[in-house]
Amino acid sequence: MSPAAPQPIRAPGEQLVILVGAYGSGKTEVAVNLAIRWARAGLRVKLADLDLVNPYFRSREQQRVMEGHGVHVVVPPGKLAGADLPIVLPEVVGLLQPEPDTISLLDVGGDEVGARVLGSFRPNLHEGAYELWQVVNGSRPFTANPAGCHAIRAELEAASRLRVTGLVGNTHLIDETEVETVLGGWRLVEQVAKESGLPVRAVGIRNELAADPALAEITAPVLELDRRMLPPWIPGQSDGHGGCNRDRKPAPRPIGVPPRLRAQDSRGEVDGVHPD
């Protein structure tokens, strides 16, 4: 199954992609963007929010947006979605079984603490039957160099009792990301790939930078990222905001978006999918 996207990001031969990584590496942003990208390419996509360690900024905050794109989102029901309880739904086990024309994505919490939950699924996961991608952000304190990335990978593998099978470069500084930031991150993940023998499955780049000619040296598939996990002072989005206002209706009278935010917020595709 290869997703029919402009530059295919492949989960070769397999349909279960598990995202792990150091704390704050951007797994959730990558997971939500991948899910929507694959869904828009016509695939059936299921995403399970398995983040048991973060209280805010989890993929469940984008549930309505993802569902608007046809993604099936597996999260604890109702009020329990906002609890800081380690809830694992039995439905997640179903996602581990291959289904035709379906990609299942597991968004796992950060560090070895977050990855430990995967260990309980070990009996359902066979070598070669899953893709386990390590998301790498070189702007984070403990993964700024290859040694740090290898150390985290060893911890993730020990906690999950699974093998990492690929890398996703995701080096950024949110609004302060520059072409140099992305290039530095690419060189880092390339080096990690060289030293570990792992393939780079994708490089996440904010959509406004993705077309920059200076990034031509990036040979891995590019995942253009729409910033979706937003703090509450960025207006105009009914979902997200770190989990605040979870069950609230969007404001009745939306006002314009300030110019400095417009670049990242006027992409249009989210518009029209607010279910209410």
Next chain:
Amino acid sequence: MTKVLMKGNEALGEAAIRAGCVHFFGYPITPQTEVPEYLVKRLPEVGGVFVQAESEIASINMIYGAAGTGVKCLTSSSSPGISLMAEGLSYIAACELPCVLINIMRAGPGLGGILPAQSDYHQATRGHGHGDYQLIVLAPASVQEAVDLMMLAFDLSERYRNPVMVCADGMIGQMMEPVEFPTEGAGEPMAENEWALTGCEGRERRIVNSLYLSPEDLNEHNKKLKAKYDLIAEKETRHEVYGEHEGADILVVAFGTMARIVKSAIDDLQSEGVKVALFRPITLKPWPYKAGRATMDALAPDAPVLTVEMSMGQMIDDVRLCADGSRRHEFLGEAGGVVPSPEEVAAKIKSLL
């Protein structure tokens, strides 16, 4: 220096180390747990001490002991945990010991919820333990400001021999932003002083104690503390004014995350020609009354003052004290982890014009 991407809680932990604090005592609670999680990794690298105490009551009393020996020390918690620290904090303030505590506020009262709130404002600024004591309370509105204020917190605590609280809502603790640290490596330990219990061999014995059997002595002690708090109020207020306040038709007062939301609303309203400004206290204690009053006095004659909080209205008491009857007051607030949106703030501002 290159910027790194950090969660507010992690950045607070790193900033403490850069400020020279290598002693942490604390207990986990959402949404501040990344502070101890970060420090348990980092402190061994700089030869520091990390103790996960059995409770918040134990944590604050470990701080009492550590501070008494003249080391820079830190504890961190969230609202219900801070409540448990009330007694110990009163003892620390009474003994004039420097220390820093972090409150990453969550929604209350009671067990409440884990989402962000600003409803510990009264607790922080009105001395939540017993007796006549005051904290210095610093309220960051970004991860970078959390770093800067953390470093300032250790300076102020040492200079005034007083506990300092960095008081942020859960959003500041949980969100990620690029940050820059002004210094490399662990900072300097506390300077030599005349009060720390360091072993009395070869010198007069020192005593750290808050028990006064003579009412006159205790009265004198309270007067001495009051003089210190007055000095702090005179010298240590900090604030920010955003937007053009001269002749503005309305002033909004907000702090922390709420102030950033108000800024987004102001950016939008200004493009529509609305004359609106924000007054943001950075020190919640001492509250910047003088600057606040000067800002209010420069508004259009009948301009109202709108206080916006992630609570049912606590800082509005200080805004009223600041205005001292000179302005009409309005309030917008939500609680429980519900946060007023920029759109709602803008709508409220427009409804008052």
